[in-house]
Amino acid sequence: MRHDYYYYDRQALLAAPKVPIEVLTDNSAVFQAIAQEMVDEIKTRSTIGKTTVFICPVGPVGQYPYFVDMVNEGNISLKNVWFLNMDEYLTDDKQWIDKSDKLSFRGFMERAVYSKIKPELIMPECQRVFPDPSDPGRMDRMIEELGGVDICFGGIGINGHLAFNEAQDELSPEQFKQLHTRVLEISRETRTANAIGDLNGAIDDMPRWCVTIGMNEIFNARKVRLGVFRDWHRAVLRHTAYGEASAHFPATLMQSHPDVLIRTTEFVANLPD
Helix, strand or coil: CCCCCCCCCCHHHHHHHCCCCCEEEEEEHHHHHHHHHCCCHEEEEHCCCEEEEEEECCCCCCHHHHHHHHHHHHHCCCCCCCECEEEEEEEECCECCCCCCCCCHHHHHHHHHHHHHCCCCCEEEEEEEEEEEECCCCHHHHHHCCCCCCCCECCCCCCCCCCEEEECCCCCCHHHHCCCCEEEEECCCHHHHHHHCCCCCCCCHHEEEEEECCHHHHCCCCEEEECCCCCCHHHHHHHHCCCCCCCHHHHHHHHHHEEEEEEHHHHHCCCCC
């Protein structure tokens, strides 16, 4: 079956999407906009004495250098900020892969974000949280104790997954929205796409298991901000914006979120001739 929306040109794409789309010049503009929103939210909530709670991805990651610079140059304290990281790869024994592994999201955040921020500004380690395969429910408990998530930042995977919430065709949209933080097997599509980006195509060396924050936690964030900027995001964006809401393509479930925005580039918004 042909899906006509995959072939929408820029004008058709922006005519009546089911999710708001902001088209920016290029990748840098998308990443800068994400970083700026992170900083603005922290400043706004700090002004009124409120904690800031973000769900943060390791993919996209281009926002982090801008965020680090904005924080350091502006002397913005993160002492009252919580980063709830989306997910992490697991070994076949379903434990976190070693932080020293080049694929480790924990390792990435330490190297590229936490260690780059001035010590006097960085949040305590207890506020840098990853889902725990030994206690998946800890993430839900923490979110409840913190009063909810202010913004969930993320991207969209090749099969529409958010974090590692892989498609489950057998579930209804409402059932999928109720999925919580859990350990799961990563689909071959996702492993292939990630192998291309992270391991030069070495799919057999990609982890098969992960722990991921749930769709429930993502959907219940007060705001959701997604960045799409790769060549294959052309189809992903169009499916998200015009496809039927279903667990077959989880990003379509954002069509019913009250405050969602997808930031994309002119490259993705346009189709090649």
